[in-house]
Amino acid sequence: MSFDDNLDRLARLCVGFGLQVKPGQELLITADIGAADLVRRITREAYGAGASNVQVFFADDAITLARFTHGSEDAIETAPGWLFEAMAGAMRNGSARLAIAGGTPGLLAEQDPGKVARANAAQSVAAKPFMEVVTSGLTNWNIVPFVTEGWAKQVYPDLPVAEAVETLWGHVFRALRLDHDDPVAAWQTVFDTLAKRREYLTERAFSALHFEGGGTDLTLGLAKGHVWAGGGLRLADGTGYAPNLPTEEVFTMPDRGRAEGRAVFTKPAVINGTIVEGLVVEFAGGKAVKITADKGEAVAQTYFTSDEGASRLGEVALVPESSPIARSDVLYFNTLFDENAACHIAFGNSYSMNLAPGADREAAGANESTIHMDCMIGGPELSVTGIASDGNRHPIMEKGEFVI
Amino acid sequence: MSFDDNLDRLARLCVGFGLQVKPGQELLITADIGAADLVRRITREAYGAGASNVQVFFADDAITLARFTHGSEDAIETAPGWLFEAMAGAMRNGSARLAIAGGTPGLLAEQDPGKVARANAAQSVAAKPFMEVVTSGLTNWNIVPFVTEGWAKQVYPDLPVAEAVETLWGHVFRALRLDHDDPVAAWQTVFDTLAKRREYLTERAFSALHFEGGGTDLTLGLAKGHVWAGGGLRLADGTGYAPNLPTEEVFTMPDRGRAEGRAVFTKPAVINGTIVEGLVVEFAGGKAVKITADKGEAVAQTYFTSDEGASRLGEVALVPESSPIARSDVLYFNTLFDENAACHIAFGNSYSMNLAPGADREAAGANESTIHMDCMIGGPELSVTGIASDGNRHPIMEKGEFVI
Numbered sequence A, B: 001m002s003f004d005d006n007l008d009r010l011a012r013l014c015v016g017f018g019l020q021v022k023p024g025q026e027l028l029i030t031a032d033i034g035a036a037d038l039v040r041r042i043t044r045e046a047y048g049a050g051a052s053n054v055q056v057f058f059a060d061d062a063i064t065l066a067r068f069t070h071g072s073e074d075a076i077e078t079a080p081g082w083l084f085e086a087m088a089g090a091m092r093n094g095s096a097r098l099a100i101a102g103g104t105p106g107l108l109a110e111q112d113p114g115k116v117a118r119a120n121a122a123q124s125v126a127a128k129p130f131m132e133v134v135t136s137g138l139t140n141w142n143i144v145p146f147v148t149e150g151w152a153k154q155v156y157p158d159l160p161v162a163e164a165v166e167t168l169w170g171h172v173f174r175a176l177r178l179d180h181d182d183p184v185a186a187w188q189t190v191f192d193t194l195a196k197r198r199e200y201l202t203e204r205a206f207s208a209l210h211f212e213g214g215g216t217d218l219t220l221g222l223a224k225g226h227v228w229a230g231g232g233l234r235l236a237d238g239t240g241y242a243p244n245l246p247t248e249e250v251f252t253m254p255d256r257g258r259a260e261g262r263a264v265f266t267k268p269a270v271i272n273g274t275i276v277e278g279l280v281v282e283f284a285g286g287k288a289v290k291i292t293a294d295k296g297e298a299v300a301q302t303y304f305t306s307d308e309g310a311s312r313l314g315e316v317a318l319v320p321e322s323s324p325i326a327r328s329d330v331l332y333f334n335t336l337f338d339e340n341a342a343c344h345i346a347f348g349n350s351y352s353m354n355l356a357p358g359a360d361r362e363a364a365g366a367n368e369s370t371i372h373m374d375c376m377i378g379g380p381e382l383s384v385t386g387i388a389s390d391g392n393r394h395p396i397m398e399k400g401e402f403v404i
Helices: A003-019 A033-048 A061-070 A081-092 A113-135 A149-155 A161-175 A183-204 A297-303 B003-019 B033-048 B061-070 B081-092 B113-135 B149-155 B161-175 B183-204 B297-303
Strands: A026-032 A053-059 A096-101 A141-145 A208-213 A216-222 A250-252 A254-264 A269-271 A274-276 A280-284 A287-292 A313-318 A344-348 A372-376 A383-387 A393-398 B026-032 B053-059 B096-101 B141-145 B208-213 B216-222 B250-252 B254-264 B269-271 B274-276 B280-284 B287-292 B313-318 B344-348 B372-376 B383-387 B393-398
Touching (some): A003 A141, A003 A161, A033 B061, A053 A061, A061 A113, A061 B053, A149 A161, A216 A313, A254 A313, A269 A372, A287 A297, B026 B033, B033 B053, B033 B096, B053 B061, B061 B113, B081 B113, B269 B372, B274 B297, B313 B372
Parallel strands (some): B026 B096, B096 B141
Antiparallel strands (some): A269 A274, A344 A372, A383 A393, B280 B287
């Protein structure tokens, strides 16, 4: 299979399976300028599927950096709320939304952490209406990867850049099941497994989960009436879609007031361009009360206290160590991959899809925030135990693998 | 001077003289993806000048084409009105606006002219709120060129592409006075000359202009209370700016009801990607009553009848044959250059800046339309005569040169 063939297959998988673009539907795409080749193929695919308009918003590393290297304090704290609001409006009117993930992970590593934190906070506040529509289940959305040079250099700093790009694409194509004769059929099998796990866990309705191993000892209350999700989603009109490709996780909503103990994060988190390594967080009463990190500590501390909900949890997700991404044993510096290599918890806003439709978020224990940041706690030492409301303990994962 | 130096000088000219970005002002940039190098330099320059946010909207030939090659009829007639409205809103709130001109002129030449016309009409309607803000004098705006491969190939089809790009850049840098030690001082001299012409012509308050030569014999009534513009403009708060770089024209508003005779257009017009050549238009009562062309006739006929005002005139502009762009004797297939090589008239909407502030457009004879398309009638044979309200005739240009 040539590289071009694989990109075409990725475009077809994205439009036909990931997004399931409907005739007459508009599609909004955000992508790095380096991903233009894939964006062009996806655009043709989407028009072929009947899209009424494909609107692409290209970002560029040098333009992003210029705000920090040449911008005033005013510029650091400014974000285009009007544009996020306009995109949110388009989605409320039915537009689908695609993000191409693959920007340079450490882009802002050399910049002043205080500036980065203030810029991130401004960006999060401005993007809130947009993120609310994305996570509300109103419209079909999808994230797929594209290997940019900036990303590949971060993953393989010691390889020549062309080789780094090629090697990383190899992993990406395999993680996307594009090495299968019929990638959609392969994904249907994955989605069937995820459906079994989420149905089992939803039915059990555990009161809490206990994570233990590799330094982590964390008891996490689950929201009242929580629903486990993972794999495919479905709009009110019956349209199915697959938000993340690749995806290996089942996930639900924690209770914002019940997290106790210590989480040792096993992979770096990329917080809007800054790589945070060696993160350790202690929780009490649902809140992160102590945040330390070997690298990027200031960025993490500021980010996780940027609003009241940013220090509490909005998601918990289970991923086995046998997932193809975990087995590749690559540190991707990209949430779309690293979150599918390991169990994780997310700081910030929780997803309404993890409650029954129309449920009272406040009463259920949902967390509210302008941020949502996945942080990996999974590893080969981790066990996960479900704690029922009667106090009984049920093993869910042992040594990183499902036992249900 | 290296190419990089020239691009940096262009970025400085654009931000410091063309736009005169104010501290705290947002800047919206539209550009072809091929112009990213210049956009990056301009972004750094604008942040350096105190811009609060630089928001870039990149277009891409392949993405534009995909609508025609892969899109449904629905897609042909869809344009993102919500995005134009959002950008118009940002400008009403004070954002400056920069267009980088340099897309591929004949991009849509191979496409079905009916489809192209319907797509153009949908685009014009959707863009109207945006164009209204641009032409209302509410905010500072600027257009500068960037030589893309697609543009250079159109101008020099027989040269190897790298040589075509280099040759065209040479003309562009000279037209922009970047070969002068102090390009801003050079532009100030040009603007002084334009100011003298526009002041003379405004003071004379001619009732009509008579264009004659090279097959053209056209008498064009001027709007009541018309004002000649050209060179620099000034916002209500006193900020000066230079909308077009390069620019060599003085221009004013015709009376929508008074154009009689025949215009033979001396350069091709690029109508949203289709090149129209050999255009001849006969006017009666201000209206184009017969439109013929050697190439692109259907696109021109449809475009110039896309609404009531599209067949009437919104601008008349005078440019001497001795302008550096005319002297380069290159057909640029790009309005920003070709309009500055020759006298021209524009079909469609007229500019309020060509009347006194607050004047009644309707009563003055202003034309209203969703389109505004410059078409060149100038040439070495053309004479222009001013006709005063008492019927007296005053020579303005002879054999393509000013005699005032």
